[in-house]
Amino acid sequence: MEKKIKVGITHGDINGVGYEVILKTFADERITELCTPIIYGSLKIATYYQKSMELPTVSFKIIRTPVEAFDGKVNLVNCVDGEVKVELAKSTPESGKASFQALEKVVSDMKSGAIDALLTAPINKHAIRSDVFRFPGHTEYLESHFGKGDNASKSLMILVHDSLRVALVTGHIPLADVASHLTKQRLTEKLLIFNTSLKQDFCIIRPRIAVLSLNPHAGDNGLLGKEESEIIEPAILEAEKQGMMVFGPYASDGFFGSEMYRKFDGVLAMYHDQGLTPFKTLAMENGVNFTAGLPVVRTSPAHGTAYDIAGQNKASEASFRRALYALLDIHRNRTRYRQMTACPLQKHYIDRGGGDNVKLDLTKEDDISD
Numbered sequence: 591m592e593k594k595i596k597v598g599i600t601h602g603d604i605n606g607v608g609y610e611v612i613l614k615t616f617a618d619e620r621i622t623e624l625c626t627p628i629i630y631g632s633l634k635i636a637t638y639y640q641k642s643m644e645l646p647t648v649s650f651k652i653i654r655t656p657v658e659a660f661d662g663k664v665n666l667v668n669c670v671d672g673e674v675k676v677e678l679a680k681s682t683p684e685s686g687k688a689s690f691q692a693l694e695k696v697v698s699d700m701k702s703g704a705i706d707a708l709l710t711a712p713i714n715k716h717a718i719r720s721d722v723f724r725f726p727g728h729t730e731y732l733e734s735h736f737g738k739g740d741n742a743s744k745s746l747m748i749l750v751h752d753s754l755r756v757a758l759v760t761g762h763i764p765l766a767d768v769a770s771h772l773t774k775q776r777l778t779e780k781l782l783i784f785n786t787s788l789k790q791d792f793c794i795i796r797p798r799i800a801v802l803s804l805n806p807h808a809g810d811n812g813l814l815g816k817e818e819s820e821i822i823e824p825a826i827l828e829a830e831k832q833g834m835m836v837f838g839p840y841a842s843d844g845f846f847g848s849e850m851y852r853k854f855d856g857v858l859a860m861y862h863d864q865g866l867t868p869f870k871t872l873a874m875e876n877g878v879n880f881t882a883g884l885p886v887v888r889t890s891p892a893h894g895t896a897y898d899i900a901g902q903n904k905a906s907e908a909s910f911r912r913a914l915y916a917l918l919d920i921h922r923n924r925t926r927y928r929q930m931t932a933c934p935l936q937k938h939y940i941d942r943g944g945g946d947n948v949k950l951d952l953t954k955e956d957d958i959s960d
Contacts, residue, residue, distance in 0.1 A: 594626045595706045595921055596656055598696040601631030602711025603718075604676050606683045606895025607905035609639040610712060612882050614907035617646030623702065625918055631693040639676075643903045656704040667752040669695040678901035682739055686717030688721045693728070697735050700886055706919045708732075708888040712895045715762075726762035728890065729815065729881050737896065745883040746783040748856075748893060749866065750916055751873035753767055755792070755856045756865040757784050757882070769804065772817060777801075777825035778832075780858060783835045787882035788856050791920045791929040800839035800845065800854040802864060808841045818851040822860075842868070862886065875908045878916045889917040912926045 602608035613636065616627060629636070633650060640647055650666040651659075659665045670688045677685070686812035693713075699705045711727050725731040733745050748757045759780050760771045781799060801822060807817030812819060822839045829836040839933035840850065842859070846868040851857055859865030869877060870892065877892030901907055 594624075594661065595918055596626045596628060596659060596704070597707050597709055598656070598699060598705040599627055599629050599709045599919065600689070600692040600696055600711055601629065601635070602689060602692075603681075603714045603895045604632075604635055604674065604688050605680050605682065606712055606714065606897055607893075608895070608899075609636055610643065610645065610903070610905045611650050611891065611907040611910040613640060613645045614905075615911050616648050619798070621914070622662050622664060625914075627659055627664050627958035628653070628656055628659055629664065629666040630696045631666065632674065632688070632720050633666055633668055635670070635674065635676060635688075636666070643901065645903070656699055667695065680895040681714045681717040683717065686714065686720065686723075689713045689718045690720065690723050693731065697732070706887075707917050708886060709886065709910075709917055710890040711910070712891065712893065714895050717783050728888070729761060732881060732884060732886070734886060736886050744779055744783060745881055746787065747781055748784070748787065748880045748882050749869045749873075750878045751869070751876050751879050751912075753855070754851060754868045754869065754873060755788070757856060757858050758860075758862060758865050759858060762862050764864065765861065765863075769817060772804065772821050772860065774821055774825045774828065777822060777858075778828045781825065781829040781834060781836055782832065783883040784856055784858060785829075790881065790924050791880075791887075792855075793923050793927075794855050796835060797855040798807075798853070799829075799834065799836045799856045799858060800840055800851065801836060801858045802842045802845060803839035804860045806841065806843075810837050822859055833839075846872075875906050876912055877909055878913045880916060880920065883887050887917055887921045889913040889920070 592658055599612065600611065612629065615621065622689050633652060639645060651663040652675050653659055653667060657773065669691050671691065674684050674688050681782055696705060696708060716844060729745060729747055746757050747761055748755055759777060762766050763771060784799060785797055788794045796873065803809060804817045807814060809815045809818035818839050826836045826838060842864050847849060879890045881888045891913050893909055896905055
């Protein structure tokens, strides 16, 4: 019988819709048949939301560590210090601190191997900023903990909805700085991470990747910018040399407007809004944010804290639920991929001209004749 995956789930910003979508998701008791969920948050805050919003009651099992987790139950690790005031739809230092405490604890447990995968509820990037959290978001924080050596900053944000997968070369940086962050090496690295993820995380044997341009009309032969000819096209050629199937660059407006994205397994956008705007237009409530390129699997819903509807019982749990399903699928796909590629067979040559059909191991020099 396949072992259930232990999923660490952070409560995110306590003044947003995090607890609402968590409670609505786990009100369905069938979820615990798929995994062992462990919420990193606060029982008091969860109870407050259940009562004040008349949400479905979720029975939590309070544990201290993931080792104590109950199978078939929704487990909860209390990791918020003292009394915390919930102020709906507000960015407060207390909500930021509570967000970080949950994230810090789950990352520690993931490093020890007690948690198999991570699902994060949305945070407020301004509220969580502090002397101990100086990162633009979850992705960069996780990179700092799980990146290895030269690959410490080489993760990739991928937005996922069914067969639509949009990845970003640059993430949370000002638009004015995007061009200066684009290099042939950086694009080639992102394409390699994307290609690898499509194979191991999504079971696509020969991924077809489309690359978007930076400038309008793909630069219009240099009239509107030279990044396409000097950076993007050389990166595509280099990726092709490395055996990847990469096409472009395509102007974003026509690419999505003509539904050309349906012909590809993945789309690489140059900057945040170039990728997220069409993605959220097509799949807002059902989108999933996946962090590829790290040794751990992490997903989150594609929406933010949604302060505008916080506390009104209007938030849909669809994206959060899909983020959980995607996490389980990706974790299993990656595990199976590693098992299948752990011990590849050696290549052999069979001499069919001889009578004995001798197998020659071409990896040894003494098997090669003049």
